[in-house]
Amino acid sequence: MTESNSNALRQERLKKLASLQQQGHSPYPTKFERSHGAQQLQTDFENHTETEQFQELAAVTVCGRITALRRMGGASFLDLRDGSGRIQLYAEKDTLSEQNYELLMEHLDIGDFLGVSGQLFRTKRGELSIDIKNFQFLSKSLLPLPEKWHGLKDTEVRYRQRYLDLISNEETREAFRTRSRIVTAMRTFLDGESFLEVETPVLQPIYGGAAAKPFVTHHNKLDTDLYLRISDELYLKRLIVGGLERVYEIGRDFRNEGLSTKHNPEFTMMECYQAYADYEDMMRLTENMIAFIAQEALGTMEIEFQGHKIDLTPPWPRKTLRDAILEETGIDFLKHPTTETLIQAIKDARLKVTTQKTWGKWVDELLSVYVEPKLISPTFLTDYPVELSPFAKKHDGSDTLTERFEVFAAGFELGNAYSELNDPLDQRERFETEAKIENQGNGEINPLDEDFLTALEHGMPPTGGLGIGIDRLVILLTDRPSIRDVILFPTLRPVKANIQNKDSA
RNA sequence: GGGUCGUUAGCUCAGUGGUAGAGCACCUGGCUUUUAACCAGGGUGUCAUAGGUUCGAUCCCUAUACGACCCA
Numbered sequence: 001m002t003e004s005n006s007n008a009l010r011q012e013r014l015k016k017l018a019s020l021q022q023q024g025h026s027p028y029p030t031k032f033e034r035s036h037g038a039q040q041l042q043t044d045f046e047n048h049t050e051t052e053q054f055q056e057l058a059a060v061t062v063c064g065r066i067t068a069l070r071r072m073g074g075a076s077f078l079d080l081r082d083g084s085g086r087i088q089l090y091a092e093k094d095t096l097s098e099q100n101y102e103l104l105m106e107h108l109d110i111g112d113f114l115g116v117s118g119q120l121f122r123t124k125r126g127e128l129s130i131d132i133k134n135f136q137f138l139s140k141s142l143l144p145l146p147e148k149w150h151g152l153k154d155t156e157v158r159y160r161q162r163y164l165d166l167i168s169n170e171e172t173r174e175a176f177r178t179r180s181r182i183v184t185a186m187r188t189f190l191d192g193e194s195f196l197e198v199e200t201p202v203l204q205p206i207y208g209g210a211a212a213k214p215f216v217t218h219h220n221k222l223d224t225d226l227y228l229r230i231s232d233e234l235y236l237k238r239l240i241v242g243g244l245e246r247v248y249e250i251g252r253d254f255r256n257e258g259l260s261t262k263h264n265p266e267f268t269m270m271e272c273y274q275a276y277a278d279y280e281d282m283m284r285l286t287e288n289m290i291a292f293i294a295q296e297a298l299g300t301m302e303i304e305f306q307g308h309k310i311d312l313t314p315p316w317p318r319k320t321l322r323d324a325i326l327e328e329t330g331i332d333f334l335k336h337p338t339t340e341t342l343i344q345a346i347k348d349a350r351l352k353v354t355t356q357k358t359w360g361k362w363v364d365e366l367l368s369v370y371v372e373p374k375l376i377s378p379t380f381l382t383d384y385p386v387e388l389s390p391f392a393k394k395h396d397g398s399d400t401l402t403e404r405f406e407v408f409a410a411g412f413e414l415g416n417a418y419s420e421l422n423d424p425l426d427q428r429e430r431f432e433t434e435a436k437i438e439n440q441g442n443g444e445i446n447p448l449d450e451d452f453l454t455a456l457e458h459g460m461p462p463t464g465g466l467g468i469g470i471d472r473l474v475i476l477l478t479d480r481p482s483i484r485d486v487i488l489f490p491t492l493r494p495v496k497a498n499i500q501n502k503d504s505a
Numbered sequence: 506g507g508g509u510c511g512u513u514a515g516c517u518c519a520g521u522g523g524u525a526g527a528g529c530a531c532c533u534g535g536c537u538u539u540u541a542a543c544c545a546g547g548g549u550g551u552c553a554u555a556g557g558u559u560c561g562a563u564c565c566c567u568a569u570a571c572g573a574c575c576c577a
Contacts, residue, residue: 008549009515009531068540075537092537110530123538147516147529149541154516156572168516258506261574354577482573493571 013142016107020137023103027140032115035061039085045120045128054120060130062087063115063138065167066108068148076105077129080114088129089116095131104135110148111141155484160495162488172485178297179474179486183250185296186270186470189289195246195272200235202228202252208446209233209391212255215265228254232271233391233465237420238455240273240463248272250470261482262412265491268470273420277464279392279403282417283380286407286466287314290378290414294477305410305479308376316378316407321367324381328370333363333385334400358437360387375408387437390430390446391465392418410476417466424456 020027036044041060048054064082078089093101095118108114118133146152151168158165158172165172187197205224207214209231218225232249239247250270257263274281291312294301301312326332330349336342339359346353346362353369356362363385371381384404386394392402403419421427431448474486484490 012531070539070542071536072539072542073536075539077539077542079540088540090538094537121538123540125538125540127538127540129538144515144530149529150517152516153518154512154572156512157516159572164516258577495571 009144010142013109013140016109017140017142020107020140025103025137027137029136029138032063032136032138033061034063034082034115035117037084038062038064038080038082038087041087041120042085042128048120048128049122049126051121054122057120059117059133060120061115061117062130064113066110066112066114067145067167069108069110071105074101078108078114080116088123088127089114089118089132090121090123090129091132091135095133096135100135104132107137107140109141109144111143111145112137113139113141156492159484159490159492175474175478175480175486176488178478181297182293182474182477183470185293186250186289186468188296189292190248190272193246193285195248195274196244198236198239198244198247198249199251200229200232200239200249202254204229204235206447206449206451208449208452210253210255211444211446213257213444215254215256230255231467232269233467234449234452236271236273237460237463237465238452240275240420241455241458241460245275245461246273259491261484262472262475264471264483264487267483267487269467270470271465271467273463273465275461275463278419278462279382279405279417279464282464282466283316283318283405283407284314285464286380286415286417286468287312287316287378290468290473293473298477303477303479305376305476306481308410310377310409310476312378316380318380318382318405320383321363321381321385322383324371325363325366328374329366331366333366337400358387360385364388372408372413373411376411378407378409378414380405380407386430387433389418390434391421391427393421393423394426412472413469414472414476415466415468417464420460420463420465422456422460422462424453427456428453 017027041062045054062080062082064080066078067081067086068079070077074094075090075092078091080087080089091101091104096104114135115138116130116132116135118130121129121131123129146164146168152158152164158169166176191197203217203219203226205226207227207230209229210233212230214227214230216225216227231253232251236247236249248270250268252266253269254266255263256265259265272285274285291301291314294303294312303310303312322332322334329351331342331345331351333342336345337359339362342359342362346366351366351370353362353365356365367381375381382405383395383401384392384406385400386392386402389402389404392404395401395403405417406413407415407417421430428448431446431453434445435448437445471483471486474480475483478486480486
């Protein structure tokens, strides 16, 4: 059996580890107290440029991962990175003593965690540095880091071993910091609008609230199958029934479908529901919220997405779905109320489409192929067909259209909202209609949820509801091409064989 | 599910039907203000996996695995 190179590199480090221990140094101590973060030092001493300015300062103590090492005989420079930033360390025989200098240099590898204390100074080239007086190994690394200049590019390794991506690529670190700021800003906004944050079940006896296939799991003691939720909708509405007038939830939904640059089987959704509001109110809420988030998380409402300049300043344009499809395809779906005439119109217009099974799916196809990709600037499309909107209230006097909108930006759907259907009898009919369509071989429907209907029968006030896909919002605001770039550990096919086998003799 | 592309050293990548290359990393030596440090020396590899064609395959063919992108 050939000893692999990675194993050879590892053996080299294991030797250093053993040698450290032999000399009475623990390579994995429990705790370390620091006086400063790296970025704090850079900021606090920005204006200290003269050597004398540092002389009265006490020693500073920092800790972090060593990311670069420049050895020059009796003195060496080290880059130390912590969670906040980078600081240069200077190790010198004269300060450390020859013995300690050798101890450090003989055992240190790039990737190790180190705690140091020493005197701040500026080098000839003007870089703030710490002249090390004392040091302690905080964690010895056994495997080498990716290359320092090109970083880690292999997409598969970046996703499977995200920690390496985070260590290597600043853009990755920044994208996830921005994601966190986005979610925080969203909470700040909703809290400011008096919404109550709640948590509802992920494990549900009946799934619903969206058109999607669920994941199924099993509870042993109850001996019953449960579904991972595909949306939060039906539980949040129960809370509206219960008198919580404004609620929201930010949580994971699960849809048992394909993966793409815009789809991950588990994804994060924000849903909010507001009593006595309608979909017009939710439109205003949406544009104000996302503009606020952009301002908080990015400091601007003017963003760039894959080369397109996008202005998020409200108000955003509104357009009916009918007009949008009419403009792009010349087809007025309201004039073709049956599947047959709609298909004929699509044929006459010689549109490139994929065959669909129902009238609503055909409308949806026209939307996704001809309209959606063109909606780069944020746009509300309103008034969707009933068939596509089983939980939305019908327009007054219309049997065809609902008070619903979807909001689009960057060529994809960001969110979805309705004036919520609160007529329990109508809701029951919608479930039953869906079941009939399912019998025609549709595929994804909301199974009838008797418990939810009971809640509606107790009375739900007029309510506006909104769902925003957080991952997609982050895609938009961080200018990333793929949802995998904004989910720390995106779903990948599991590896069957071991990637590495490190336990060979 | 279909198509295209990719998989070579720890990382980033070249390359060829005749026993494998660079830079970084690593190892040895030198160097007390460097910062992609530098100088001298060292290549550390199941060329994704399994078959096939061939005197000979990392390269050509087939299948498989994983990934990326496009289509469904």
